[in-house]
Amino acid sequence: MTDDPLLSVRGLTLDIPTGGGMLHAVRGIDFDLNRGETLCIVGESGSGKSLTSLALMGLLGPKIQRRATRMSFDGTDLQTASRRRLRQLRGDRMSMIFQEPMTSLNPAYTIGDQLAETLRLHRRVSKAEARARAVELLEKVGITAAESRLSQYPHQLSGGLRQRVMIAMALMCEPELIIADEPTTALDVTIQAQILRLLVDLQREMNMAMILITHDLGVVARVADKVAVMYAGELVETGPAAAIFGNPTHPYTRGLLNCIPIPGRNERGARLGTIPGIVPSLVGEVRGCPFRGRCDQRIGPCDEAAPLRHLPGGHDFRCVHPDGHRHEELTA
Amino acid sequence: MTAIPDAFEIVGPTPAQQLRKRMFGHQGFLIGAVILVVLVAIALLAPVLAPHDPYAQSLGDRMLRPVFMGGTWDHPLGTDHLGRDYLSRLIYGARVSLLIGAVAAVISGVIGTALGVAAGYFGGRVDTVVTFLINVRLAMPVVLVALAVVAILGGSLSVVIGVLGLLLWDRFAVVMRASTLQIRGREFVAAARAVGCSTPRILLSEIMPNIVNNLIVVVTLEMAHAILLEAALSFLGVGVQPPTPSWGLMVSEGKNMMLFEPWLVLIPGAVLFVLVLAINLMGDGLRDVTAPENRN
Amino acid sequence: MLRFILRRSGLALLVALTVSFISFSLLFLSGDPAIAIAGESANAQDVAAIRELYGFDRPMLVQYGDWLWSALQLDFGDSYYFRLPVADLIADRLSVTMTLGVCGILFALLTAVPLGVIAAIRPNSIIDRIALFLSVAGQAMPSFWFGLILIVVFAIKFRILPASGADSWRHFILPTIVLGYYAMPAIMRLTRAGMLEVLSADYIRTARAKGASEGRVLFKHALRNAIIPVVSLAAVQMGFMLGGSIVVESVFALHGAGYLAWESIGRNDLPTVQALILVFALFYIVFTFLSDVLNAWLDPRMRSS
Numbered sequence: 001m002t003d004d005p006l007l008s009v010r011g012l013t014l015d016i017p018t019g020g021g022m023l024h025a026v027r028g029i030d031f032d033l034n035r036g037e038t039l040c041i042v043g044e045s046g047s048g049k050s051l052t053s054l055a056l057m058g059l060l061g062p063k064i065q066r067r068a069t070r071m072s073f074d075g076t077d078l079q080t081a082s083r084r085r086l087r088q089l090r091g092d093r094m095s096m097i098f099q100e101p102m103t104s105l106n107p108a109y110t111i112g113d114q115l116a117e118t119l120r121l122h123r124r125v126s127k128a129e130a131r132a133r134a135v136e137l138l139e140k141v142g143i144t145a146a147e148s149r150l151s152q153y154p155h156q157l158s159g160g161l162r163q164r165v166m167i168a169m170a171l172m173c174e175p176e177l178i179i180a181d182e183p184t185t186a187l188d189v190t191i192q193a194q195i196l197r198l199l200v201d202l203q204r205e206m207n208m209a210m211i212l213i214t215h216d217l218g219v220v221a222r223v224a225d226k227v228a229v230m231y232a233g234e235l236v237e238t239g240p241a242a243a244i245f246g247n248p249t250h251p252y253t254r255g256l257l258n259c260i261p262i263p264g265r266n267e268r269g270a271r272l273g274t275i276p277g278i279v280p281s282l283v284g285e286v287r288g289c290p291f292r293g294r295c296d297q298r299i300g301p302c303d304e305a306a307p308l309r310h311l312p313g314g315h316d317f318r319c320v321h322p323d324g325h326r327h328e329e330l331t332a
Numbered sequence: 333m334t335a336i337p338d339a340f341e342i343v344g345p346t347p348a349q350q351l352r353k354r355m356f357g358h359q360g361f362l363i364g365a366v367i368l369v370v371l372v373a374i375a376l377l378a379p380v381l382a383p384h385d386p387y388a389q390s391l392g393d394r395m396l397r398p399v400f401m402g403g404t405w406d407h408p409l410g411t412d413h414l415g416r417d418y419l420s421r422l423i424y425g426a427r428v429s430l431l432i433g434a435v436a437a438v439i440s441g442v443i444g445t446a447l448g449v450a451a452g453y454f455g456g457r458v459d460t461v462v463t464f465l466i467n468v469r470l471a472m473p474v475v476l477v478a479l480a481v482v483a484i485l486g487g488s489l490s491v492v493i494g495v496l497g498l499l500l501w502d503r504f505a506v507v508m509r510a511s512t513l514q515i516r517g518r519e520f521v522a523a524a525r526a527v528g529c530s531t532p533r534i535l536l537s538e539i540m541p542n543i544v545n546n547l548i549v550v551v552t553l554e555m556a557h558a559i560l561l562e563a564a565l566s567f568l569g570v571g572v573q574p575p576t577p578s579w580g581l582m583v584s585e586g587k588n589m590m591l592f593e594p595w596l597v598l599i600p601g602a603v604l605f606v607l608v609l610a611i612n613l614m615g616d617g618l619r620d621v622t623a624p625e626n627r628n
Numbered sequence: 629m630l631r632f633i634l635r636r637s638g639l640a641l642l643v644a645l646t647v648s649f650i651s652f653s654l655l656f657l658s659g660d661p662a663i664a665i666a667g668e669s670a671n672a673q674d675v676a677a678i679r680e681l682y683g684f685d686r687p688m689l690v691q692y693g694d695w696l697w698s699a700l701q702l703d704f705g706d707s708y709y710f711r712l713p714v715a716d717l718i719a720d721r722l723s724v725t726m727t728l729g730v731c732g733i734l735f736a737l738l739t740a741v742p743l744g745v746i747a748a749i750r751p752n753s754i755i756d757r758i759a760l761f762l763s764v765a766g767q768a769m770p771s772f773w774f775g776l777i778l779i780v781v782f783a784i785k786f787r788i789l790p791a792s793g794a795d796s797w798r799h800f801i802l803p804t805i806v807l808g809y810y811a812m813p814a815i816m817r818l819t820r821a822g823m824l825e826v827l828s829a830d831y832i833r834t835a836r837a838k839g840a841s842e843g844r845v846l847f848k849h850a851l852r853n854a855i856i857p858v859v860s861l862a863a864v865q866m867g868f869m870l871g872g873s874i875v876v877e878s879v880f881a882l883h884g885a886g887y888l889a890w891e892s893i894g895r896n897d898l899p900t901v902q903a904l905i906l907v908f909a910l911f912y913i914v915f916t917f918l919s920d921v922l923n924a925w926l927d928p929r930m931r932s933s
Contacts, residue, residue: 059836083842091839098837103830107929108852118838153928169838360764467639468646470916473871473908476889477654480901483893484657560770564875567772568890583773594780601773609768616764 004075005032006209007056007177011069014051014060014233021283025051025064026233033226035176038203038210040220040241042256043230046279049213050099052230053179056211057096058086074176092122094177095170097199100186101163105154111138111165112150118172137168141198160191167199171206178203179211196223217260221245229253232279232290236306239315249324250317251297289320297326354621361617367610375426383408384417386424386577391415395593409599412585418596421577422603428578429559429607432493436558437551439497444504445547449535451505452512462505469502478561479570487573492565496558507550511543545622552615556608563604579604629931632924640917644910648699651905652692655898704903709895714903717888722907724794724884725873728803732873733866735808736815741858744819745851748827759820763813771872775806775879792881803880810872811865818861822854829853856926863919867912 014026026048033039041049054060056071058078071078073094076085095118098104106114115137116130125133131150138146141164154162163183170178180199184192200223203210214220220227224241229252237250248254258273277294280286289306292298299320306318317324355361374381384407391414397403398410398418409418451462478495485491515521516539524538563580565571572578574585579600586596662679663670670678679685683694698705704714747756782802783791790799826832827850835849874886881887885904892900924930 057837059833087839087841089839090837096837098830098834100830104834106831106835106849106853107927108849108856110928117840121839155929166834169834464639464642464646467643468650471643471647471909471912472650473874473905473912475872475874476886476901476905476908477651479874479890479893480654480905481657483896484654556768560768563770564772567770568875568878570893580770580772583770583776587776590776590780591784594784597773597776597780601770601776604770604773605765605768608770609764612764612768 006035006037006074007033007211008070008072009056009068010071011067012052012055012071013067014048014055015065015067017063017065018283024233024282024286026055027286029230029235031226031228031235031238033177033209033211035209036207037225038200038212038223039226039228040224041211041213041228041230042215042217042220044215044279046232047230048233049230050181053096053181053211053213056179057090057094059090059096088122091118091175092173093175094179095173095175097163097166097170097178097180097183099182101159101166102186104166105162107154110151110153111157115150115165115169115172118169122173133172134168137171138165140171140202141165141168142194143168159187160195163187163191163195164198167195167202171202174206175208177209177211179213181213182215183212184216185214217256229256233282233286234290234318236291236319237315237317239311239317240313243311243313243315247311247315249311249315250291250319251295251324252291253317254324255294289318297321297324299326351621355617358617358621360613361621364610364613364615364617367606368614371426371607371610372430374423375430378423378427382417382420382423384420386416386420387575389414389416395589395596397593398595398599401595410595412582412596413589416575418582418599421582422579422600425577425579425582425600425603426607428489428572428576429562429604432489432496432562432572433555433559433611435493436496436500436562437555439493440499440501440554440558441504441547441551443498444501444550445508447501448505448508448510449512449539449543452509453516453535453539455516459509462509466502466505469499472499474499474561475564478565479568482565483570487565487571489572489576492562492571496561500554500558500561503554504547504550507546508543511546512539515539515542545618549615549619549622552611552618556611556615559604559611560608629924632930633921636917636920640913644913647909647913648696648906649692651902651909652695653688654902654905656688699903699906704906705899707892707897707900709892709897709900714900717900718885718903718907721883721885721888724882725870725877725886728800728807728873728876728882728884729866729870731800731804732807732869733811733862735804736811736865737858737862739808740812740815741819741855744816744858745823745846747816747820748823748854749846751824756820759816763816766809766813769809771806771810772875772879774809775802775876778802778805779879794882794884799880799882803876803882806879807869807873807876811862811869814865815858815861819854819858822857823850826850826854856923859926860919860923863915863922864912867915870911871908 009032010030012026012029013024016023016025029052031039041052043049051060051064055064055066056078060066066079068079073089076089078086081089105111109117112131112134115134116127119125119130119133120127134150135146138149143149143161143164149157149165154165157165163186167183183199184195187195196219199210199212202208212219212223220241227237227239227241227244228235229237229244229250231252237244237248237253244253245257248257252275255273255275259275261272275294280290280293282290287305288303289295291306292302295302297319301320306320308316308318309322310316390411393407393411393415394413396407396411396415399405399408401410403410407417407419409422412418412421447462447465451459478499481495482491485495521534521538524534529538562571562578563583566578566580567584569584572581574581582600583597583604586593586600590597662675662682662684683691695705702715704718706712707714707717710717743755743759743762747753747759750756779791779802782789789801790796791802793799827846832845832849835845840849870886873884874889876882877884877886878890885907889901889904889908891897892904
């Protein structure tokens with residue numbers, strides 16, 4: 001492992017022009033990811049998780065404006081790289097798995113064609129070699145009779161199988177970074193665990209770095225090295241998984257953790273936590289802590305800004321309170 | 333400070349106001365509507381506006397050129413091969429086109445809507461039969477059949493209207509069937525059925541109001557279609573018969589002199605083009621502003 | 629797939645049969661066909677003789693059965709005007725109409741598909757606006773008038789193309805444009821709408837995530853899917869166009885089947901008109917059938933089911 005992180009992001013900001021004004025969808029995100037590491041980005045829908053991942057891949061729509069002070073992948077500046085250079089990275093050294101396996105495969109081509117295409121876009125290999133590699137990966141993702149699957153069309157496969165194919169496709173060139181955007185949300189509950197286990201096993205086996213986007217904290221607890229909690233376009237808390245789960249500091253993170261049952265912590269039959277209120281509008285100027293409308297620790301200065309605070313061990317959070325708690329409550 | 337909007341407060345214009353706003357904000361619709369209103373007004377006021385009797389021949393004044401080609405203001409758009417005032421014939425021709433377009437669209441609209449709604453609402457055998465009828469109708473070459481029937485029955489205004497009305501119902505049936513199918517499964521229809529509304533009542537007060545937007549769009553498009561077809565029939569000499577001033581007929585009459593006096597062909601064709609264009613722009617505009625995907 | 633083809637061809641046959649009945653019954657719309665043949669001035673004796681000769685005194689359904697049986701053997705009777713077998717007359721003229729139809733649809737596809745694709749890639753650009761204008765104008769343009777304008781400009785004013793006849797390929801240029809322009813708006817709109825829809829599909833994002841170039845994304849991944857409905861529309865339009873060629877052929881004096889139909893209507897030559905209606909309807913039926921089969925074959929989802 002080198003000292004430089006594989007992926008380094010500073011001040012990533014995404015703005016979307018809308019009829020009612022500029023929507024500040026993602027504001028000033030920072031994080032680093034080392035080789036072989038797993039970063040889980042958690043947050044509710046609409047918090048900007050998916051946009052962030054698309055921004056890293058350079059797959060945002062033309063209307064969305066992207067700014068960052070740094071966005072580099074293994075020394076390549078993703079902001080200044082040519083379209084051609086980005087194309088060479090995509091699918092080869094960084095690849096992505098999407099949320100919707102049902103619609104993410106091209107209905108007009110066979111599984112084999114689509115798998116082979118990824119390899120042939122980046123490597124000088126014959127059709128036969130590409131096919132052999134496709135079979136190898138289909139077997140790797142646990143698809144039986146891989147050889148015969150190659151000539152099948154996406155509509156002939158179930159959702160779970162299609163997501164396995166998507167994973168195989170993302171791994172065709174042995175990427176160093178894989179971004180999985182809620183890869184199991186669209187699948188049956190019984191399949192979800194299988195696919196996730198598969199993804200994590202393959203990641204370890206191939207020593208890839210992974211960004212896993214999810215709102216399932218149970219998953220995060222099992223696989224994450226690092227966790228980034230996202231709320232309304234900002235990272236409200238980041239840090240090593242142990243620190244986040246052991247010492248959740250931001251009121252939102254604490255609220256989130258209260259929403260899931262943990263054996264031993266929650267009593268049988270006790271009510272799970274909820275976070276009341278709604279996410280604020282991000283159209284127009286956004287000031288102050290975005291969470292204050294739903295926060296039980298709110299005080300006056302929350303309207304102005306939420307400073308970034310550092311705890312030992314790379315554990316950061318954004319809150320007016322130095323420890324995430326209103327003072328009276330501590331003394332009470 | 334960011335305002336956090338109240339989730340339950342409903343603000344803003346009513347749907348009707350929104351629709352009106354979109355209609356007046358839609359360029360194509362506005363242009364089409366203005367042209368159409370002007371042309372309808374001209375058609376209604378023909379006796380007042382026309383400078384001459386459209387039927388009055390004057391063999392001494394044949395093929396006088398329009399004023400912009402060196403003619404006189406007595407005949408602003410010149411005269412045809414029988415010395416009839418071209419402008420007056422154009423003005424009266426608007427009546428023929430609009431009348432044929434409107435009545436034919438209404439006739440075919442009634443037939444097509446009845447068939448389409450029945451097919452969409454009842455489904456099953458009714459749907460099979462209607463779909464088959466639509467297939468048969470589409471297979472018939474419209475121009476040829478219309479020509480043949482008008483030729484056999486004789487080319488009067490009412491025959492042309494009747495034939496076009498009986499031939500152009502296919503799009504109504506297709507669109508109304510699809511729209512009804514969409515509405516049929518909705519909760520409010522099930523609710524009406526559950527409280528015991530009669531079938532005619534459900535069709536009229538639950539289904540129709542929800543598909544009438546699509547119906548209006550098809551009416552405009554088919555009206556344009558009927559106007560074009562009448563012109564083509566008259567051009568081929570088997571539509572409205574001379575001396576009735578029909579634009580298609582005027583193009584046909586001017587055709588022989590086209591080599592020397594191309595304006596005889598250009599003017600009536602251009603007017604026809606503008607009328608059909610206006611109706612189509614309006615229809616497309618209506619489709620845009622009433623399309624459900626434009627409502628948010 | 630085979631079952632689909634069988635069912636679809638059954639429907640086509642049934643439609644053809646119904647159309648044949650309708651076109652046959654046209655003969656009786658005029659009242660007494662015997663008078664039509666004999667002419668207004670014929671005496672009662674002649675009319676009766678003709679009635680017997682042509683078998684008009686038999687029940688209508690019997691006559692239809694007879695006519696259909698002969699039609700199945702490509703015998704549509706003799707033309708009242710030419711006193712020649714109708715089938716020979718039509719066969720003679722059909723090649724001109726077919727040539728015109730094929731050229732017309734090719735012209736429409738070659739202009740409409742590229743325009744539609746560009747319009748979809750750059751919505752609201754100048755090219756999108758031009759394409760929209762062309763399609764709106766195309767739908768409002770009376771084809772006979774458009775034909776005459778082309779004649780005035782290219783044949784009379786600049787004298788670079790012939791105005792009428794079918795002697796060389798140059799005679800087909802103007803009619804092809806007029807007939808093709810008729811089919812262009814629908815094809816262009818469908819291409820544009822299809823491309824717009826496909827370009828926002830998830831699998832296009834997947835293709836980009838793979839590192840495919842923009843050209844590859846557009847043509848290999850997007851157009852391949854967007855073109856499926858266009859192909860079937862083109863086949864249907866082809867059927868419509870052959871029926872619509874009557875106007876174009878009369879404007880350019882192209883002596884094809886459409887021209888024959890126009891002449892025959894003017895001459896009250898009912899057997900020829902009947903047969904032509906049936907022939908044009910059959911073209912439409914065959915082309916829509918082909919369009920459905922082609923559609924099913926191009927779409928893997930339908931091919932395998």
